[in-house]
Amino acid sequence: MEKINNLKDLFMSQVKDIFIAEKKFLSPFYGEIRNHASAADLKESIDQCKRECENHVQRLNHVFEKLNLPPITTTEKNVGVESMIKEINNVVNKCDSKNVRDAAIISYLQRINHYEIAIYGSLRTFAEELGHNDLASSLQKSLDEEKKIDLKLTKLATERINEKAIV
Secondary structure, three states: OOOOOOHHHHHHHHHHHHHHHHHHHHHHHHHHHHHHOHHHHHHHHHHHHHHHHHHHHHHHHHHHHHHOOOOOOOOOOHHHHHHHHHHOOOHHHOOOOHHHHHHHHHHHHHHHHHHHHHHHHHHHHHHHHOOHHHHHHHHHHHHHHHHHHHHHHHHHHHHHHHHHOOO
């Protein structure tokens, strides 16, 4: 277990955590959850989440290179993310109604987004405080994308999906 003695250590630890999380969401989570979605615009939003996740991984790879961090192995875990994925799969499989399932998918995708918003916001701030303004700018792009998809999912839920799930 690595010791976290200062802001730089915390920054590097959290960069690793979000990298592992993004990789978990890419494979095979987004594809599986898309197969459970029924609304076409929800499927499109899931595809957008996946594309943005791929961009985030590329940006995080740049962070690793800039900070001379060793590559992450596929065996490293993020227990929180694994629990979220397990929970969403459990709930989605319990939904008999496609409309309720779509509402559940949106709810859980937003939980994931809020997790990522929190991490990218912290990482951006840490990068600024550590004098890595180029990395802060890159992390801000990921933060902006997460906020944008969160708003899109909220609009989708409130304007179309949730109403259908009431019945």
